Amino acid sequence: MNPAEAKQLFEERLGRYQAAIALEPTDRIPIATGSNYFAEVYSGNNHQQTIYDPERWLQAEEAFMRDFPEVDVLRNNRIYAPLYDAVGCRTYRLPGRDLPPDTPFQFVEKENMKAEEYDEFIDNPTRFLIQRFLPRIHEEFAGPCTARSHLAWLKGGMAQMMMAQVMRQRTIHLEQHWGMPQPMAGFFLAPFDALADVLRGFQSMMLDLYRYPDKVKAACDVLVHEMAHLALAYADPLKRYPIFVPTHKPMFLSPDQFDEFYWPSFKKTIEILVAAGHTVRAYLEGDWGAHLHRLLELPKGKVLCDIDTQGDIRRAKEVLGGHLCIAGGVQDSLLILGTPEEVRAHVKELCETVGRDGGYIISGGCNFPYTVKPQNFRAMIDAVMEYGVYDPDIKPKPKPPQPSRVPVAELRPQQFITPWEVKKAEWGGVKGDEELIRRSWEQLEAMAYAWVWQWLL
Template identity: 60%
Template sequence: MSLEMQKLYDERLGRYQATIALEPTDRIPIASGSCYLAEVYSGATNQEIIYDPDKWLQAEMAFIKDFPEIDTLRDNRVWAPLYDAVGCKTYKLPGRDLPPNQHFQFVEEEYMQADEYELLIQDPGLFMLNKFLPRVLGEYGSPDANRSHMAFLKAGMGQMMMNNIMRNRSLQLQTVCGMPQPTTGVFIAPFDVLGDVLRGLRGALMDTYRRPRQVLEACDVLVDVMVRFALSTADPLRRYPIFVPTHKACFMSPKQFDTFYWPSFKRVLEKLIAAGYTVRAYLEGDWKQHWHHFNELPQGKVLCDIDTQGDIFKAKADFGRQQAISGGIHDSTFILGTPAEVAERVHHLCETVGKGGGFIINGGCNIPYDTKPENFRAMIDTIMQYGWYDKNCKPVPKPPAAAASAPDDIARQYRITPWATRVKELGGVRGDEAMIQQPWDQLEAMAFNWLWTWTM
């Protein structure tokens, strides 16, 4: 990386990190977590973005060239060939199931039966292998054993290819454009594992009445599963927050949320914070009945994106002194409004919610595909005019936060075949056992964590 790009990268990252930490910085960052406009701005189709990594990267670089003021960039996270290799049923993809210019869609079904809670609770790995994945991954669930085995082989190879694509993208944006990521790594709240892709919203909410004990026990088990999945996908240098979308909380009453959603979600957040990470949480829908709970977490550790249905001013008043917030521009304003209307809104946000820091101006958890480029430019220009705190402040990256303890002490790592089982089968080993056990445990952990990719 050139000295110029290193300086630009450090400045952008430092500004972003300081805002999350509620610390002083020079200005309000321009740091959407999901800038979908960047995918299609240069003319690429949605199909090209998810099937052709080169066109995806070219689209992002073209976007950065025209909007160099932005501080982070993330949009697509789907590499479609991996989903094709396993026949994943939870997504409809542009160019395959949908028109090439349409956004991918999530397909919610009850992929777990109501009487399968005990298997999930007792052995989450076997539940995934024997129940969930054969239903969700059509190729793996094929009655043709050869086709099923090949699907898993292709899935492993596809995962490595996708990791290389994501790594190359990140390095290219960093070294060529001086551009940080807004998030690296992902998880979902334990209740959302149930409500999104296992039982579905209807099934999960009905279960809170019909089998509340099992719902709570399943959420308890999923705490460590989600923590280890998040850590396995997170930035090892701890520069970027871990991403968590929250999907079902907005459908829950405060009593339901306090009983079934928040306790396990809070434990995941606390464990990731103890591991030295921050978190970027999309508070999807209207969270106003629930977001006061973020005051219970350590200060400056969670950046909360407020959706279009939320009230950014109330969010600032309710917990904005404890955690950073992002949002404030309605999606409809980006799509249907005028540059003057965007500028007026941004100016107002700078003068109100932006006072004192800890704020990122953004859309409702994203910059929509249909955003008028001139409206995005108006947002940037207005921030560059009114969003300054102290131009003499020179943002620099923060040193990585120290982990409170080792990952094994923070969260249990489940394994399908523990080393103790394998060494017993071998009848012991004749050399250095630790040398054999370490890669065995590592691969077991990687394989187990990968199973949960398909709940995202």
């Protein structure tokens, strides 16, 4: 594909994707899942090769795009294993290291923050993560003030830069050689999930709702600003792609618990990011049926909601249609166990019902699983290309990039471990251009902040 063809295809795909999210007319239903695990293994790679070898990872994506060029966005693997190895991360079990090479990675949930540490966390969450949390989840940090632990911090930062370079080169290659956009850039967790996933753990968190309800809410309030800063640190600076948020715990909460503990801080975080000029792609994992109506409180056309396999895509359309774009509907079980004829009939029905009037993206339940049959994936695509057409005369174009940073009054200033004014005072002032020194100092502080907070995901 020559550069001009790649550019045209990239703009067409991105424009189609952006139009669907914004509830605007486009030529057809986008094929745009947020996580395409099927693409990781389609080429024959095992799971270890994908997370340890960036070249094999990219080759797998190229093989997938070559055979399924109708797909509009592509994101598959999110793990760069050498980063996890450098620090000895205990929150994930990885193929080839802890698991057989053909086994998907696994998340390990446990209590990594004690109940009596709520006040310390609320007072200064970043300091808490550095001094308490990271040594508990990273085995290489466990021995303080040793050569090995100091070197592990250094290796972790270097591995982060290696990962950033891998991701940057991959993104540029997919855009310039294949015309392929990303489905999202940047990430955060709902404040409640940030507490319940790797800090308190789900079992302890559910007890906290009864034992320490005020502390849970105070911690969530603090986390609004930390999650917003984390999201903005990794977001697409041109605001082309939504920011990703997986939601893990609402399926286990009653409507009253959700309204009291989960929704206020989650809503506020999203509102800050939208005010900053971004859109959000939210994985509504599990069954959000009892909570869907709350999403109508979010700004219209600014949040893409992935409806999981356990959810009801048709009810989601009834509740959210005309206000927020939804994605999903293609049953995982059908893609894995069904026939091409069954997939085709299923997707035809989705296009003609859920897809009516736009605001819909074809996807699986938040992802396309590893074990999808290639012939079923092809049947899904062919059905969309036949039954998911709106107006073939529309030529999708992306929205103009918005590179400027938009200040948000509701977002508290980022709390650095060593603010510039503190460092300047320690030096007794500076002799030259203060702005020149301050800018680099704060950039490094912000990068370190993002590195620390990413370990909550």
